[in-house]
Structure formats: C-alpha cells, structure tokens
Amino acid sequence: MWSKVYTINLTNSLHIDGMCTINVSHLSPTKKIGWVSMKPAAFEYHLPESVSEATRLLAELPEAELMAGNQSLGIAMSNRVATPDHVIDINGLTELDYLDVGNEKIEVGAMVRHRDIEQSSVLAETFPILSISAEKIAGPVVRNRGTLGGSIGEADPGGNYPSVLVAMDGEIELLSTDHTRSVDATDYFSAETTNKTDDELIRCARFPREPFPSRRTGMAFLRKKEAAQSWPIVSVASAIRVDDPARQNPVIEEARVGYANAADVPLRLKSVEAAIEGEPLSDHTLHTAGDRAYDGVQPQSELHADAVYKRELARELTKRVFQRAYDRATAEPIVV
Numbered sequence: 001m002w003s004k005v006y007t008i009n010l011t012n013s014l015h016i017d018g019m020c021t022i023n024v025s026h027l028s029p030t031k032k033i034g035w036v037s038m039k040p041a042a043f044e045y046h047l048p049e050s051v052s053e054a055t056r057l058l059a060e061l062p063e064a065e066l067m068a069g070n071q072s073l074g075i076a077m078s079n080r081v082a083t084p085d086h087v088i089d090i091n092g093l094t095e096l097d098y099l100d101v102g103n104e105k106i107e108v109g110a111m112v113r114h115r116d117i118e119q120s121s122v123l124a125e126t127f128p129i130l131s132i133s134a135e136k137i138a139g140p141v142v143r144n145r146g147t148l149g150g151s152i153g154e155a156d157p158g159g160n161y162p163s164v165l166v167a168m169d170g171e172i173e174l175l176s177t178d179h180t181r182s183v184d185a186t187d188y189f190s191a192e193t194t195n196k197t198d199d200e201l202i203r204c205a206r207f208p209r210e211p212f213p214s215r216r217t218g219m220a221f222l223r224k225k226e227a228a229q230s231w232p233i234v235s236v237a238s239a240i241r242v243d244d245p246a247r248q249n250p251v252i253e254e255a256r257v258g259y260a261n262a263a264d265v266p267l268r269l270k271s272v273e274a275a276i277e278g279e280p281l282s283d284h285t286l287h288t289a290g291d292r293a294y295d296g297v298q299p300q301s302e303l304h305a306d307a308v309y310k311r312e313l314a315r316e317l318t319k320r321v322f323q324r325a326y327d328r329a330t331a332e333p334i335v336v
C-alpha cells in the first residue's frame with residue numbers, strides 16, 4: 001500500500017517519503033513492524049545496545065540480517081530478494097564507529113559511514129586510497145548512510161572497498177559470541193559468498209601501512225560508470241611507492257592494483273603490478289601492464305557492457321590509474 005515508504009526510524013518515527021512523519025515511539029519494535037504496511041515481508045526488529053548483545057542475537061537467530069546503513073539491505077528487502085525473519089539494527093553500536101590510524105596499521109570500524117571515510121583528513125594524509133574510493137561510491141545520500149562493514153558484508157565484486165582491501169593486503173576482523181578471528185581479504189571474498197559465518201559480525205577492516213609510507217607513495221582510484229549514482233562498470237584501485245621522489249625518473253619499488261566488477265570477486269593482479277615494478281614508469285611498462293590487465297580480468301557480460309568492453313576498460317583504467325598514482329608519488333608526496 002505505502003510503496004513510497006522510504007526511511008523508517010523504528011525507534012521513534014515513521015517517515016513516508018515526501019509526505020509526513022508519524023510518531024510511533026509508543027509502539028514496541030515488533031508492533032511497529034506489524035503496524036506498518038510496506039513492501040518488505042514482515043520481520044521482527046531488534047535494536048541491540050552493545051556488540052555483545054548483537055553477536056548473541058546473531059547466534060540465536062541464524063537467519064537474521066544485520067542492518068547497517070540499509071542502503072543495500074533495504075533495496076533487497078523491498079524487492080523481497082531478502083526476506084529475513086529478523087533484522088538486527090546495529091546503528092546504535094558506537095563501539096563500531098571508530099578510526100584508528102597507527103604507525104603500522106589503519107583500522108576502520110564497521111559502522112564508519114562512507115561519508116566519514118571520504119571526509120577524513122587523517123585518511124587523506126595517510127591512506128588516501130580509502131577516502132578516494134569512498135568519495136566515488138554512488139551519491140551523497142548513499143554515502144551518508146552506507147558503512148564500511150555493510151560494503152564488506154554485502155561483498156559485491158563491484159564494491160569499491162573490496163577492491164582496495166585485496167589490493168592493499170587488508171584483513172577483516174570477525175566477531176562472534178565465542179571467538180574473534182582475522183581473515184585476509186583475499187580469503188574472505190569468494191564468488192557469490194564470503195568466508196563469514198552467519199553468527200559472525202564484521203568488527204573492522206585493517207590495512208598495513210608499512211609498504212606504503214606517507215612519503216614516496218601515490219594512490220589512485222578510477223572507475224567507469226553508466227550514471228553518476230550507479231555502480232561502476234569497472235573500477236581500479238592502485239598504490240605505488242617509489243625510491244626517491246626528488247630524483248629524476250624515480251623507480252617504482254612496489255605497486256598494487258585491485259579491480260572491481262572485473263571478475264566474480266574483487267581481483268588483485270600481481271602480474272600487472274610486476275609489469276611496472278623495478279623501473280621508472282614509462283609508455284612501455286604502462287602498455288605491458290594494460291595488456292596484462294586485459295588478459296587477467298575475468299569479467300562477465302552484463303546489460304550495459306559486454307566482457308570484451310570490460311577488458312578494454314581494465315586495460316585503459318590500469319594505465320591511467322598507474323599514471324595518476326605515479327604522478328602523486330613523485331610530484332605530490334604525502335606529508336603527515
């Protein structure tokens with residue numbers, strides 16, 4: 001009936017898109033769901049006040065979905081692609097909304113919003129690949145609500161952070177009632193699913209800093225999209241460390257590259273990285289890197305782009321992203 005229902009703050013109010021806000025604070029969460037007529041199938045709503053309460057609920061309710069920014073889950077539920085009996089809203093878990101930038105690693109809590117990552121000055125100085133990739137997610141509405149943990153939980157191979165995670169040797173910390181474990185990003189993502197079990201909650205993502213010190217490093221993220229708000233057809237994340245930015249033609253000591261929507265998982269291609277390592281960037285090395293990207297990606301054809309077009313995009317974006325990262329490493333070294 002209320003196909004225009006857009007945002008529901010189940011603790012206090014029901015917002016009907018473009019129409020009105022109704023105070024429902026006197027109803028219990030379950031009653032609110034029963035009372036509201038909307039597109040998602042009926043579900044029971046839970047609002048844990050702590051991470052331990054959330055993991056307990058996950059253990060007790062194996063079919064439950066966590067609700068973070070609700071930018072992807074909400075669409076899936078509205079279309080009844082997802083019909084969970086229980087939804088656990090983790091927006092109140094401030095313990096998961098933190099950023100810890102240390103000398104050796106950077107840790108980002110699961111509930112940090114894309115917008116906060118995009119606008120973090122400390123990330124822009126120390127690990128800009130994260131802020132640049134966040135800035136390129138959809139539009140401001142999605143970025144204001146969407147979270148890092150939601151993106152990793154969704155694990156879409158077209159996701160921006162997943163490609164950064166695999167390129168930068170990131171790891172994901174998972175938490176349940178009885179254990180905490182860290183999984184390398186390359187082991188976490190697998191086609192159509194993840195290495196996460198139903199009772200586990202993503203606590204944070206972690207990135208080592210040591211290979212990419214603030215000086216001598218350049219990072220870039222490029223993507224081709226159909227429309228400003230849409231998912232990328234292909235995107236590429238990159239980092240480059242050079243030996244000495246002050247000398248002429250600095251040599252690339254280390255390169256990283258991660259692709260989104262270029263396979264059924266976020267993809268790191270070491271053969272592409274190797275094409276530019278050990279010498280200054282040149283037309284020749286860029287050309288080789290582009291060719292290796294074309295051969296290395298494993299894209300599926302889709303409505304807006306067939307597989308060959310995506311391979312061509314991977315080739316061209318690889319050359320451009322490496323050039324941009326190299327320019328930043330050499331001409332604009334990042335100073336903490």
Ligand SMILES: Cc1cc2nc3c(=O)[nH]c(=O)nc-3n(C[C@H](O)[C@H](O)[C@H](O)COP(=O)(O)OP(=O)(O)OC[C@H]3O[C@@H](n4cnc5c(N)ncnc54)[C@H](O)[C@@H]3O)c2cc1C
Pocket residue numbers: 065066067068069070071072073074110111136137138139142145146147148149150151152153154158159160161200201202203229230231232
């Ligand atoms: C129009 C549009 C365009 C978009 N374009 C892009 C894009 O270009 N690039 C991109 O990367 N993303 C894009 N997105 C996705 C966006 O980044 C989403 O915000 C994100 O994927 C999901 O984050 P969320 O916080 O909204 O998660 P939710 O929608 O709340 O949850 C998504 C899934 O993750 C699970 N989950 C959430 N948090 C946790 C946790 N802490 N632990 C375990 N599981 C968890 C949920 O149970 C659910 O299954 C787009 C979305 C929209 C609507």
